[in-house]
Amino acid sequence: xxxxxxxxxxxxxxxxxxxxxxxxxxxxxxxxxxxxxxxxxxxxxxxxxxxxxxxxxxxxxxxxxxxxxxxxxxxxxxxxxxxxx
Numbered sequence: 001x002x003x004x005x006x007x008x009x010x011x012x013x014x015x016x017x018x019x020x021x022x023x024x025x026x027x028x029x030x031x032x033x034x035x036x037x038x039x040x041x042x043x044x045x046x047x048x049x050x051x052x053x054x055x056x057x058x059x060x061x062x063x064x065x066x067x068x069x070x071x072x073x074x075x076x077x078x079x080x081x082x083x084x085x
Contacts, residue, residue: 013028015049016045016046021048021049022048022052025052025056025058026056028058030058030060031049031053031059031061032061033046033049033060033062033063034063034065035062035063035065035066035067035076036065038073038076040072
């Protein structure tokens with residue numbers, strides 16, 4: 001389960017709770033948004049994580065696992081959802 005992997009000096013922490021994303025981003029060195037086990041509950045967390053990383057000037061990458069495999073993944077990984085990231 002990897003909605004967002006928050007990188008701490010080469011250590012990886014998997015966090016997908018909306019309530020802790022901003023706090024983790026304060027100490028993280030980067031962010032990987034991995035949609036391997038995508039659920040509708042995690043979309044807002046992924047968007048917040050990317051937005052927070054951007055605002056803090058921290059690097060992040062989207063790993064679009066399974067893009068196009070289902071209508072849900074296609075919807076989440078296309079504009080305007082990705083634009084919110």
